[in-house]
Amino acid sequence: MKARLIASYWLVLALTVLAPLLSLEAHEKDRVVILANAADPDSVRLAQYYAQQRQIPEANIISLAMPTEETISIRQYVDQIHNPLLAALIDADWMQAVRSGQRDAYGRELLQAALQRMSYLVTVRGVPLRIAHDPELIEADAVSLPEQFRVNGGSVDSELALLAAADRLSMTAFLVNPYFENKTTPQREWLVGIRVSRLDGPSVAAVKRLIDRSLQAEEFGLQGRAYFDTGGPHELGDTWIRAAGELAQAAYFDTDFESTKRKLDHRDRLDAPAIYMGWYAPRAYGPWRDSSWHVPPGAIGFHLHSFSATTVRSVTKAWLGPLVQQGYCATFGNVYEPYLQFTHRPDLFLEHLLAGGTFGEAIAYSTPRWSWMGVAIGDPLYRPFKLSLSDQLELPQSTEFGSYVTLREVRRLQSEGDTAAALDFARVEFMKQPSLALAYEIAQLHEQRAEPEKALSALKLVRYLSIFPVDERVVAQRVADLLHRYGESQLAYDVYAKLIGSQQNAKVLQLRLLEEGAAVAATVGALAEASQWSLQAKQLKQAATPKGSRSQARSNK
16 A cells, blocks of 8 residues: 655654745746656747746746657656656755655655645646556555556656655555545645646647637636536446536536437537536547537536546547547546546536636546546646626627527526526527527527517528538527427428538438438428438438348348
8 A cells, every 4th residue: 555645744844944934925827837848849839838828937847858658667757757857846946855865666766855835737748648557566565455456557647746745655556635625635735745737639739729728718708508428337427427517507507418328429419518528438429529610718528438548649549639639628537547436526626617716726626546547638727717607798798609608697597587587688699699509599488488489580590591510500400490390391491401411410410400301391392302311311321230230130030
């Protein structure tokens, strides 16, 4: 088992006698330390870019020559990251330490006591991501651990969280994170444990976009809808994601839940995904692989899977890389198998953000273990809810996703039981900034009040739209279905024709459009189109049938 995280109390007292206690009065951004890979010029430039955008002193950047691969050995970690960084932090007065002059079995320099004054340590693209397991370095006493925890590989960032610890700490298994679910972390522990997050992704451009869009979200507030996909393999994970969804609802986000075993895909509404949380697919798929999808600045994306962060530089593998590539600004996952109880808690993460916390604080609050598998990508200073909803409503809502702020206020008014006020507010804002999402919402509100003519009036906005972005096509289909229900079948048919003729429709969405559009076409007498769409739907179904399945079915009769 690993030793205690905190050095003995008398050693901390001895340290404070040897040197004055490090000041914690500086502004939070002034205490952000940025770690770049000197062997990767892009890494250094990204570190400088982040420092400039956040007005972090350039002197806070530490550049060390490291391997450029994402996965490194324990020896590489110790010799090229751990020990050099420890020395650099002590030399720059980021850490006060009593050096023991000894090294542990891994070669890490040991401290007798240490205190650090960093608000966050930020690793930048180019810094290795994960440490490979080395069975030859497993300690003899590790036999007392369950076999699945006899692992010394893990996340580089998670190991760096313990850089200031003064005890002899094994790299095998994990340690309790003192920040986890702790609103009142003792000051002495705060001065030892280091909160670490990462600015990384498939490309330099993607990481720069993450930095810029996080700042943009702070300026205008996080805008969009929330989506939660449960139905995973274990009830505990479903419980966490449902709880996160309830928090989003309580914050008045227009929220959708998918609770069946079917994963969210192109058939589901996913416009303006300000918050997405789901599980359990091994890699990004469907909408999250679509480069044309419009994701709001500052968006939060999380997909729970044991290997969601095995790489963050790919746009097709795992989850974190594709999410960053698509425009999400805050995400987290695991470099190897963490086991469910020891992975990030999405509900705690969102709880802390909604309370006004930073991304870095929320990650520390929601990560149960250090020296383990977790990694978090995002600006640690990013506060997605720096502005309250009332603050957002005071701003001009002419941004791309401004109408979704209106939807949040509509939900707030509805929560107070004032549907009439919600409808009046929505209609006024719709006149200022028409949008398909807001038109659909107004129609639904009128439908609740049994006012079909007024619902139709809002929906007829759709006649002026000739092209539907890929992320709004499900909303457009729902608008068409409402029009059809209210007897405006010709306009509904026109919408279906535009949707079916759109480029880049996923097969699952195209099949649904063809099948349901054929029925609408038949209603308005467009029999040729109805027949053609039905035939195309049949062909799509046949193409989607796995080879051999029909013959196999016959052989099973």
